[in-house]
Amino acid sequence: MPVVRKREIENLEQLSGEELEAFLDSLPEQQHTISDLIDFVEDELYENECNHSLQYSMRFMMDNRLDFPKLTSWLNENGGYCDCKVMEQIAPIWRAKFGDD
Numbered sequence: 316m317p318v319v320r321k322r323e324i325e326n327l328e329q330l331s332g333e334e335l336e337a338f339l340d341s342l343p344e345q346q347h348t349i350s351d352l353i354d355f356v357e358d359e360l361y362e363n364e365c366n367h368s369l370q371y372s373m374r375f376m377m378d379n380r381l382d383f384p385k386l387t388s389w390l391n392e393n394g395g396y397c398d399c400k401v402m403e404q405i406a407p408i409w410r411a412k413f414g415d416d
């Protein structure tokens with residue numbers, strides 16, 4: 316079995332206080348912006364199939380003029396290789412920690 320590097324986001328649940336602050340500081344965008352991105356992708360995938368790219372994530376980033384190289388690499392590092400993976404790998408952990416807003 317290949318060694319799979321532990322995704323940073325898997326630790327999110329355990330973080331609090333200064334560690335959580337440090338995590339939030341390390342994010343490529345504000346926490347609420349990433350929550351909005353997840354909501355946007357979820358809405359789009361409700362009506363559309365994932366084409367196994369980050370097309371809806373990218374659209375959100377462009378519409379909001381976000382730093383998409385940074386944000387895309389953050390998504391990839393955390394298992395979000397395409398829009399449906401963002402929902403599968405990142406959204407549940409993110410929402411468990413921060414709620415829906």
Ligand SMILES: [Zn+2]
Pocket residue numbers: 365366367368397398399400
């Ligand atoms: Zn996909």
